[in-house]
Amino acid sequence: METPDVAQIVEINSWLSTLFDAAGVPVPDFDYTPESVAHLHALASLSRSRTRAAEILASDGRRKAREYSAQAVRIREVLDFIGLAYESLSPKVTTSARDLASVSNMLELRDTDMSSFLVAMGDISLKRVDLEDKRRETEKESKLLLQLTRKAITRLVDLKGTLSAFEEEITGHEAQKSHKKWQTNLEIMELKQRQYAIESENYKALLSRGGYSPDIDHSNLVDMLQHKIELERMTKPVLDTLRGYRNLPPDKALASLAIEQKRREYEAAAKRLEDLVQALDMRE
Numbered sequence: 001m002e003t004p005d006v007a008q009i010v011e012i013n014s015w016l017s018t019l020f021d022a023a024g025v026p027v028p029d030f031d032y033t034p035e036s037v038a039h040l041h042a043l044a045s046l047s048r049s050r051t052r053a054a055e056i057l058a059s060d061g062r063r064k065a066r067e068y069s070a071q072a073v074r075i076r077e078v079l080d081f082i083g084l085a086y087e088s089l090s091p092k093v094t095t096s097a098r099d100l101a102s103v104s105n106m107l108e109l110r111d112t113d114m115s116s117f118l119v120a121m122g123d124i125s126l127k128r129v130d131l132e133d134k135r136r137e138t139e140k141e142s143k144l145l146l147q148l149t150r151k152a153i154t155r156l157v158d159l160k161g162t163l164s165a166f167e168e169e170i171t172g173h174e175a176q177k178s179h180k181k182w183q184t185n186l187e188i189m190e191l192k193q194r195q196y197a198i199e200s201e202n203y204k205a206l207l208s209r210g211g212y213s214p215d216i217d218h219s220n221l222v223d224m225l226q227h228k229i230e231l232e233r234m235t236k237p238v239l240d241t242l243r244g245y246r247n248l249p250p251d252k253a254l255a256s257l258a259i260e261q262k263r264r265e266y267e268a269a270a271k272r273l274e275d276l277v278q279a280l281d282m283r284e
Contacts, residue, residue: 003034005037005041008037008038008041009032009037011041011044012037012040012041012044013027015040015044015047015048016040019047227276230276231269231273231276234269234272234273235266235269238262238265238266238269241262
């Protein structure tokens, strides 16, 4: 782990003691970590450099104040000697002198000599000329920007018109394309319809050659199946009865009688079946 620099800690403690002693409060406790020491040392160095700069400026200000005070005393003595003491001057002269001093301070002149005023006025004139040049340049740039803005607005209006016309053209083109697509689909459907009609006729001819007739279509076959089931239901008792005669005693007369009776019943059933088939044929 990195340890704090002892020399930096000494400088920090000295700086903090100076600050807090001036405020009349004790220095608070804190941990001397490498980060805190580095940060406080940077603050102390910055504070001391600014303090030295402020002291230099203050010293220069005090020196100038002493010089101005001494110069004011000398000027007052000279004015008193020649009979132009400040108290003996008229209000108009006093006001003019005060204005002259205000102008000197505003122009940051060291003295009120005419040469100093002329130099300051020359500097102001140069600054005014420079400002005029910058103003004309700014006006020129503003006019150029205004012209470019107007051209951009005109161009924008033209682009909006072009975009509107292009959108209308696209809409018409899409409508025409959609109509052409539907027309193409319709032609394809008509072609498919003719193709299916031809194939249907071919299939009908093929079925006709194979012996197909409408009499044996699905509905008729279903009806015939139902009739077959009904006839089987009607003839089943007769067949069961005939099968029961196999166990009869060998009496020829009774057997003949029974066989004749069953034969008649069978013929009657066959007749009913034939009548049903004929009725079905007549209905179809």
